Amino acid sequence: MTDLAPPPVADPGDERVGGPAAEPVVPAAAPARPARPRVVPLALILTAFLSLPLVVSATYLNVVSRAAIYGIVAISLNVLVGYAGQVSLGHAAFLGLGAFSSGYALSEMGLPFPGALLTAVLVSMGIALVLGGVALRVTGLYLALVTIAFGLFAQETLFNIRSLTGGGAGQPAPRPDLFAGDVAYAYLCIAVLALVIAFDWRLTATKAGRAIQALRDDERVAASWGIDVTGYKLLAFVISGGIAGLGGALFASVEQIVAKDDFPFSLSLTFLLMTVVGGTGNRWGVVQGGLLFAALPTLLDQLHANVHVFPFTSITATWEPAIGAVLLLLTLMMFPGGMAQQQGALLRWLGGGPFAHDPEPSGPAQGGGMGARP
């Protein structure tokens, strides 16, 4: 069990049980007000986001693509960490598996792009199945170590298999003709991100999705309700690997070449950091975390070039890992729910709830009585 995802933010816009948005918390006396998402603000935000590829200058188009891909990886990690309560410090490996599979499918097997995407997903899911089958027997800390070791092994050994990955020279991964241009490719990545978010939304409405989420707080309770704990942990791992693999396939075709050095441990760490900073357990939070961390180096460079005030005068893109680390520590120590928690009021309002602070005290610890009996 991990508390990288502490007290969850009530997110009425989040359809967990396949029904309409849960009613906002109101005192018992008042009649329940049906919650309708506030369409106009949502539409504005969506339009702003969707017009990015058309608005940014050509040099930054690939950053937009990469941001969408990071968002996809954030969702994948959220399934494992936020829903199932497990951990992975080796997710760059799944990104890489997807990237190299797609590259191989495109260059060596001559598959069309959709086929390459499918290959990437299947290969990642397969490897996740094998790794998870072995590694999920051990919990928490040891699982983290295994995923780290796996990530390093993937980078040094798996991604160096010349016949499959082109060795040091890298594997070419050409874009499909329809999306060859940077603008078009950015829209493709955004579209896939939207699909992944939709899948995640539906997943939480299924028996499997609910079972996975039940694992996080207390596995014993889930087991006592007849939920096959090991089986669903493995399912979460496989789904997580598959989605990351899909992101990897898109990743490969951003630069249209992919090499082993694209997938170091620091990338895995960044992935986990962005999920935690975004707000584990909340899909909108983690996507934002992904977008932020992908754009951070560019952001820092822009600030450095245009804002001639300390500290921006000294901080360039190379400081990005340090900034990310500081954001992580701040989140863990002071803002456990991450960006999602900070935006709690806003997210609630967009979903149709009240903007004012939730009148019911929320948070895990109730007065006294929940203490453990030895």
Add this chain to the structure above:
Amino acid sequence: MLESIVEVLVFGIQRGAIFGLVGLGLALVYTSTRILNFAQGELGTVPAFVAFLIMAGFSTDTAADADRGLLLPALVVAVAVGAVLGIALYLAVIRPLGSVSPVTSLVATAGVALLLTSVEINVFQAAGRPFPRPVAGGFRLPVVDIIVEWHTIVILGVLAGVAALLAAFFKSAPGVALLATAQDPFAAELHGVPVERMRAMAWGAAGALGALAGVLGAGVFETLTPGLVTSTFLIPAFTGVVLGGITSMVGAVVGGFALGIVSQAAIEIVTALELDISGPPQLAVLLVLLAVLLVRPQGLLGRSA
């Protein structure tokens, strides 16, 4: 054949000794505060850079050279810096986090490691800096024509000294108090043990150990690069600790040596059999980790949870 075996042993022991030194720091922190400290590597690299600064006359210029004569005082300062860094890490990050799951503290310390590495890169650039050994050269072993470097002997000596110190410490009153603090902080507090001070002390000691590992580790390659200890020694050290038993300090050292030898053996086997496998050490580490966790999770010398 004999030559290969001795070569594997010699190089394995040289690497393994550093793994053991880093592992000791990891085990110390885990035994006293139940935290897997992913920043243990950088608790080594940062003091090593401080040592470099002293030897290079405080110049961060990429062409600066290190004066070997200043190594000893630089080492002393480095150890002090390491201790302070360890204590600072405990006070600024670990303690404010409170009681969180081991995974969360692992991620937090990983964040610190990332932060420290990033600072190193920005201050010193990614290029390697020359870093001297306390004793250069080596001696030739009889029968097999293999050179054993004096540096290896130095590392083994330091390791032995540290191990003896720790063994003595843990038999003494403050040492026992430290163990009690870890096992049952509440009871320890009732007995008047200054729990917080003990924990800070443990982290300080781990920092000092880390600094030793950093300075000696940089000496192995005679080059110091940002993130050196973390990227080269930390994960095998972790695996060694798991292999030896996470609650056992002797286990950390034994495990470290074992990992060193196994990694070297992996390289040797792959070369000898002409297998087309890259990164044999990474493969070996993963396999050892999986094997331990599946067969005997408490490690060779640990007590089962």
Add this chain to the structure above:
Amino acid sequence: MPVLETDGVSIRFGGVQALSNVSLRIDEGEIVGILGPNGAGKTTLFNCVSGFYQPTEGRIRLFDEDVTDQKPEARAQRGLGRTFQQVGLVRSFTVLENLIVAQHASVRSSSVSAVLGLGAARREERELRRRADRVLDFMGLGDVRDRPIAGLPYGTLKMVEVAAVLATDPSILMLDEPLAGASAEEGSAFCDRVEQMRRELGLTIILIEHHVPLVLRTSDYVYVLNFGSLLAEGPPEEIRGNQAVAEAYMGEGATALA
């Protein structure tokens, strides 16, 4: 007909013998009380029966089937339901959502059709909600239906937990201190509810509680544990007058309970 039997169950943790040779037999439709001072091993016994601990000796039989080597999930799927001392619920969900997850074992439609939102899956969703509502109404918890778990008072949560276990459609219900922190009034009402569960739902109920008078009032049969072994067993009247039991609870010289 016995629905649950433990046969000489013992378990050691390190140097501590937490249970020694505990044998119980619980028949269909019974309400059985488990009494004993703190640390007697009552929850440990529940953990062995439900599969979270592996006894060092002895067997567990559920509906005449030896389940000693089965995982908790498997035993739950055979109709064994239990509550936990620390409230066993999914904290990130609402009350209703908990009751829907709890019906996990009975969901038939495939996940693929659920993801795509196809007809059969939607119908089943509605049925899951209906069943959850029925259980909530039975337990009198209708008004907290859509409240998140985080934020509800402890006593309410204990009842929600019972509701969740009922939603799993068990045959045997093991309740671990459901009345912790409850008033005498609430305790009495709960005992009526337990009777109702036996009567209307045909459940067999095993109850760990510290509220001795309530247990004696409600149970058909009582087992008393002390220091891991069975101190006494029998119908409530016998236990009430049992001196050894009284001493275990209240110290030497006590002559009777309640």
